[in-house]
Amino acid sequence: MLRQSRRIIYRICLAFTDRKPDNVNDLYQDIACKLWLGWSKFRKESDVTSWVYRVALNTAVSEQRKWRNKDRPVFVAIDESLCDSLAEESADQRLEHLYRLIDRLSKDEKKLIYLYFDRLPFAQIAVVAGISESAAKQHIYRIKQKIIKLHQKEMEN
Amino acid sequence: METKKIMDDPGSPAFDEKAFFDDLQSIWDDHAQRVDRIVEAHPAESVSIKGFTRFAKRGYKRSSVYIELILLTLAAAVYWAVIIPTLAYTTLALVASLIVEAVYILLIAAGLGGKISRRRLAAACMAAVFSLVVVSCTTTGIDGITITQNHPGRVQAVDNVANTLTQL
Numbered sequence: 001m002l003r004q005s006r007r008i009i010y011r012i013c014l015a016f017t018d019r020k021p022d023n024v025n026d027l028y029q030d031i032a033c034k035l036w037l038g039w040s041k042f043r044k045e046s047d048v049t050s051w052v053y054r055v056a057l058n059t060a061v062s063e064q065r066k067w068r069n070k071d072r073p074v075f076v077a078i079d080e081s082l083c084d085s086l087a088e089e090s091a092d093q094r095l096e097h098l099y100r101l102i103d104r105l106s107k108d109e110k111k112l113i114y115l116y117f118d119r120l121p122f123a124q125i126a127v128v129a130g131i132s133e134s135a136a137k138q139h140i141y142r143i144k145q146k147i148i149k150l151h152q153k154e155m156e157n
Numbered sequence: 158m159e160t161k162k163i164m165d166d167p168g169s170p171a172f173d174e175k176a177f178f179d180d181l182q183s184i185w186d187d188h189a190q191r192v193d194r195i196v197e198a199h200p201a202e203s204v205s206i207k208g209f210t211r212f213a214k215r216g217y218k219r220s221s222v223y224i225e226l227i228l229l230t231l232a233a234a235v236y237w238a239v240i241i242p243t244l245a246y247t248t249l250a251l252v253a254s255l256i257v258e259a260v261y262i263l264l265i266a267a268g269l270g271g272k273i274s275r276r277r278l279a280a281a282c283m284a285a286v287f288s289l290v291v292v293s294c295t296t297t298g299i300d301g302i303t304i305t306q307n308h309p310g311r312v313q314a315v316d317n318v319a320n321t322l323t324q325l
Contacts, residue, residue, distance in 0.1 A: 003201045007193045014192065082199045089191050094184050101181075117185040144178060151177075 001039060002032060005052040010086060012053075015102070015114055016060035019090040021083035028078060031056045046127050053115065053128045061107040101150050109143045116140050 002009075009031050010024075017023040034055050042051055090099075102110055108129075115125045125140075126133040 006201065007196050010196050011189055011192050079199050082195065085195045085199075086192060089188070089195060092188070095188050098181055098184050117182060118189070119186075144174075147181075148174065148177065 001048060001052070002035060005035070005049070005056075008049070008052055009056055011118070012056045012060050012114070014086055014090055015099070016057075016110070019087050019099075021080065021087050024083045024086060025078055025080075027060060031059045034059045050124055050127045053120070054130075057111045057114065057128070061111060100154070101147050104150050105143065105146065109139075109146070112136065112139050113143050113147070116143075 009028060012031070013024045013027045017027050035052065038055055042048075046054075090096075102113060105113060112125065112129060115128055120128070122133050122136050122140075126136040129136060129139075131139070
């Protein structure tokens with residue numbers, strides 16, 4: 001399950017951290033731990049991908065533990081060069097602009113717009129967020145309007 | 158993707174909302190694809206079941222609170238034992254010392270956990286109450302008579318605070 005979901009988890013780690021390799025690694029370990037602990041309780045009411053999204057996003061927006069190097073648990077032995085490559089890949093001006101806009105949203109808004117940009121259908125967004133499909137559409141619409149306003153403010157400054 | 162589109166002023170009539178989000182989406186898609194390629198290029202990480210088990214036994218984000226609570230209680234007890242007999246002769250001094258202790262406990266909580274959370278604050282408050290009970294019992298048991306004789310104001314101050322709290 002973890003291996004199948006690693007692309008999803010890494011993308012979430014990049015979107016919900018400052019893209020520094022250490023922080024990406026920390027969040028990956030946190031998410032891996034939550035998934036591992038939650039796997040036995042997973043009731044298979046939704047598909048595995050939706051469940052992974054839900055757990056990973058909830059972990060990403062919750063208070064994150066800052067591990068000191070000696071305390072950092074090693075659930076998943078991550079290749080350091082992978083985190084470095086991902087950090088380099090994220091250092092793009094256009095992407096930073098997008099992340100800057102998203103970072104200014106609330107936690108719940110961030111989760112929803114992340115799922116929207118990740119091209120999940122509204123039905124699946126609703127399952128992951130635990131809301132109805134119509135509510136998901138409404139929320140996404142409002143978040144998009146907010147992003148436009150944030151972009152406008154940024155342009156004015 | 159044209160950067161110009163993104164930089165269009167949303168206030169201008171030329172601003173195209175759909176084009177704006179199409180641009181953001183294309184940036185996101187490009188990034189996601191590149192991330193996926195990088196991740197796929199690296200071999201899958203090995204999962205340490207031992208690491209999981211050890212950590213799960215220790216209690217994820219839970220047991221450390223109890224350790225903090227014990228340490229805070231001890232620290233607060235030391236504070237009460239040292240400060241109260243010398244400082245708290247009046248109600249005002251007792252209230253002042255309570256405030257000082259709150260700051261002291263916050264500093265310890267921050268030092269222990271690195272970050273003050275609601276859970277740590279709750280633990281700190283519990284520690285303050287426990288320590289007060291512990292010290293009160295200890296001093297009464299060991300040299301309560303001496304303290305009462307030497308500093309009768311201390312007992313009066315505690316009574317005053319207790320009465321005020323009861324009235325509240």
